[in-house]
Amino acid sequence: MTRLTMRKIRLSLRLHASGLSTRKIAESLGVEQSTTCDYLKQIERAGLRWPLAAEMTDAALEALLFHPTGQDGCR
Numbered sequence: 196m197t198r199l200t201m202r203k204i205r206l207s208l209r210l211h212a213s214g215l216s217t218r219k220i221a222e223s224l225g226v227e228q229s230t231t232c233d234y235l236k237q238i239e240r241a242g243l244r245w246p247l248a249a250e251m252t253d254a255a256l257e258a259l260l261f262h263p264t265g266q267d268g269c270r
Contacts, residue, residue: 196230196233196234197226197227197230199224199226199230199234201253201256201257203224203226204234204238204256204260205247205256206223206224207220207224207231207234207235207238208235208238208243208245208247209245209246210223211235211238211245212244212245212246217231217232217235220235234260237260238260241259241260243256243259
């Protein structure tokens with residue numbers, strides 16, 4: 196999956212809340228529709244809604260969406 200900037204993730208959340216289709220959101224962001232769909236699913240799993248809380252920093256948003264899976268990859 197293409198990694199989006201936090202700015203684009205916030206924009207996708209706002210556009211989705213305003214009722215735009217994933218196709219239109221993808222066009223607005225300049226990404227594939229599948230990427231948009233994947234991010235919207237992650238946003239939903241994280242329980243995020245627009246508008247985001249004022250104290251939601253980019254770092255906090257990133258931590259919610261891309262939290263570690265608990266595996267460090269070392270064997």
